[in-house]
Amino acid sequence: MNSKCEYDVAVAGGGIAGVAAAIQAARSGARTVLIEKTVLWGGLATSGLINVYLPLCDGNGKQVSFGITEELLRASLKYGPGDIPENWQNEKNGQERKRFISVFQPAAFVLSMDEMLQEAGVDVWLDSVVCAAVTENNRITALEIENESGRIRLSAKQFIDASGSAVLARRLNMPLETTANYLSTWVLQFKDGSFDMNYGAVYGDGNPTQIFSDELLETVGLSQKKLSELEFHGISGRQVTQYIMESRRYMRAYYQYHYEKGLGDRKSLYPVKLPIMAQYRKICAIHAKTVMRDGEDWMRVPDSIGLVADWRRAGSVWEVPYSSLYSEEGPENLLFAGRCMGAVGDAWEVMRVIPSAAVTGQAAGLAAALAVQQNNISPRALEYGDLKDELYKMNIPLHFSELPLTVPENKK
Numbered sequence: 382m383n384s385k386c387e388y389d390v391a392v393a394g395g396g397i398a399g400v401a402a403a404i405q406a407a408r409s410g411a412r413t414v415l416i417e418k419t420v421l422w423g424g425l426a427t428s429g430l431i432n433v434y435l436p437l438c439d440g441n442g443k444q445v446s447f448g449i450t451e452e453l454l455r456a457s458l459k460y461g462p463g464d465i466p467e468n469w470q471n472e473k474n475g476q477e478r479k480r481f482i483s484v485f486q487p488a489a490f491v492l493s494m495d496e497m498l499q500e501a502g503v504d505v506w507l508d509s510v511v512c513a514a515v516t517e518n519n520r521i522t523a524l525e526i527e528n529e530s531g532r533i534r535l536s537a538k539q540f541i542d543a544s545g546s547a548v549l550a551r552r553l554n555m556p557l558e559t560t561a562n563y564l565s566t567w568v569l570q571f572k573d574g575s576f577d578m579n580y581g582a583v584y585g586d587g588n589p590t591q592i593f594s595d596e597l598l599e600t601v602g603l604s605q606k607k608l609s610e611l612e613f614h615g616i617s618g619r620q621v622t623q624y625i626m627e628s629r630r631y632m633r634a635y636y637q638y639h640y641e642k643g644l645g646d647r648k649s650l651y652p653v654k655l656p657i658m659a660q661y662r663k664i665c666a667i668h669a670k671t672v673m674r675d676g677e678d679w680m681r682v683p684d685s686i687g688l689v690a691d692w693r694r695a696g697s698v699w700e701v702p703y704s705s706l707y708s709e710e711g712p713e714n715l716l717f718a719g720r721c722m723g724a725v726g727d728a729w730e731v732m733r734v735i736p737s738a739a740v741t742g743q744a745a746g747l748a749a750a751l752a753v754q755q756n757n758i759s760p761r762a763l764e765y766g767d768l769k770d771e772l773y774k775m776n777i778p779l780h781f782s783e784l785p786l787t788v789p790e791n792k793k
């Protein structure tokens with residue numbers, strides 16, 4: 382097997398969390414490698430055809446998430462259309478209640494991420510699957526990746542699992558929280574003379590049929606009830622395949638139905654691009670030292686690495702604990718970032734989206750780089766004060782009290 386030069390920090394998975402982690406680790410002086418199994422950065426946010434960068438503000442006119450997550454939001458618009466609402470363009474804490482959000486084009490976002498990674502000096506491997514972690518004395522020493530060259534071993538001092546599905550934790554048999562998902566698939570389609578990026582087919586989530594009428598569902602042997610009972614897990618290779626094949630079967634039924642009913646034909650209504658990742662919302666979460674749980678918005682956490690807002694409603698803000706990015710049960714030089722970090726239930730809903738993935742990614746990248754600088758200690762042994770000082774140097778607020786936020790009466 383080929384062996385490649387030693388890195389300080391190796392990041393598995395180039396989704397939003399992995400990109401943020403790699404950029405931060407490299408900016409903090411670590412020789413950093415980022416490994417991605419597709420050829421696109423962004424994970425679900427681009428390969429999954431997602432096109433809304435959810436809000437960085439609390440919904441009451443106050444920005445809460447800062448740092449690389451804001452850089453990425455702005456970068457998503459550099460090579461494509463879309464605008465940040467006016468009140469967020471030049472000033473913070475706009476009075477209007479329009480949320481600090483952007484609609485982006487996935488391809489444009491990929492180009493910006495190429496640029497940011499190159500500027501930070503990250504060494505990147507695309508089309509390369511992380512297959513295994515080599516361990517010694519409760520530490521990972523290298524990742525085995527597979528690509529056109531065969532199997533290659535990349536050694537590093539610190540590791541970040543940003544795979545979305547905790548692939549390293551699973552390869553190392555670490556305990557995980559898993560969850561079932563309902564089916565969904567999105568499509569970029571040509572419809573009524575233009576490309577319709579916002580058009581989504583979301584199935585079985587209680588608001589199941591953005592494009593599926595009852596009549597149409599019958600054509601594939603389904604009803605709303607049956608649909609809502611279908612459950613898939615993202616950690617089984619078989620189920621991932623079934624999930625994708627089922628969602629595409631329904632997509633075909635949608636076009637057949639429309640053509641048969643004369644609601645369009647193959648020249649006026651057709652799919653242009655399908656996601657190249659299964660659109661599982663949640664796959665698994667690590668058993669972190671601190672697991673974020675329901676009702677913990679507005680809770681002060683002692684080791685906060687930043688703030689995130691609930692994208693579903695205004696006035697719900699969370700402090701994110703550093704200790705939700707690692708588990709005490711696995712190798713001591715492994716951090717997690719993005720949607721596989723330690724959160725469950727309602728907190729998972731808040732943490733599984735693009736802005737939160739970038740917040741956890743940046744903190745994991747920084748922590749890994751600091752651990753390297755301090756004689757390659759375990760990131761679990763890192764003094765929180767050191768992490769905090771660096772985050773403050775980057776003007777990232779860590780507690781509610783540092784921002785002019787309105788805390789709801791029942792949370793005071």
Ligand SMILES: Cc1cc2nc3c(=O)[nH]c(=O)nc-3n(C[C@H](O)[C@H](O)[C@H](O)COP(=O)(O)OP(=O)(O)OC[C@H]3O[C@@H](n4cnc5c(N)ncnc54)[C@H](O)[C@@H]3O)c2cc1C
Nearest residue numbers: 394396397398418424425433435511544545660719720735
């Ligand atoms: C249908 C749907 C709609 C959504 N809508 C929105 C929305 O509008 N706005 C929003 O903000 N969020 C939305 N989300 C959520 C959001 O896009 C993602 O959850 C978020 O981007 C997660 O980022 P991540 O980096 O943690 O993980 P991922 O996006 O899963 O990235 C993980 C990356 O790791 C790579 N990887 C995995 N395994 C390996 C391996 N073995 N080797 C190498 N690479 C590997 C993957 O290819 C991927 O690029 C939506 C999700 C779904 C499913």
